[in-house]
Amino acid sequence: MDHRTRFFLGGWLAFSIASGAILFLKKDPAFRRRFHPWFSLLSGVLFLGVMVSMGWPLRDLVVMIPAVALIWLLSVRSTRFCPSCGSIVGGRPFSRPNYCQDCGSRLE
Numbered sequence: 386m387d388h389r390t391r392f393f394l395g396g397w398l399a400f401s402i403a404s405g406a407i408l409f410l411k412k413d414p415a416f417r418r419r420f421h422p423w424f425s426l427l428s429g430v431l432f433l434g435v436m437v438s439m440g441w442p443l444r445d446l447v448v449m450i451p452a453v454a455l456i457w458l459l460s461v462r463s464t465r466f467c468p469s470c471g472s473i474v475g476g477r478p479f480s481r482p483n484y485c486q487d488c489g490s491r492l493e
Contacts, residue, residue: 389438397431404428412471421473422461429453465492 386394404424408417433453436446465474467485474482474492483492 387438390435393431393435393438397428397435400427400431408473414466414468414471417466417471417473421464421466425457425460429457468493 463481465482467474467490469490470488472485472487474485
């Protein structure tokens, strides 16, 4: 494994740990709504960076870039945040939950 791959893998791991810690410690729903799309986008970009650093061929990246974009879009559209307790309420990729699984309050 070369130094670029280690750099991207280390960055991806550090980013994932930091993001998880932020979401665990910061329960504010408004913050989580602002933070989640950027977290997901940067996570996808770092994932593509790992693939590029590992030397994936361009033809594979042409397929992976739209796939990562679709996963990002589905994640942003299906994840909701409870206005009462701040819990992350994830839905299925093509549906959105209506109630919080932790406190039972109706989602916006």
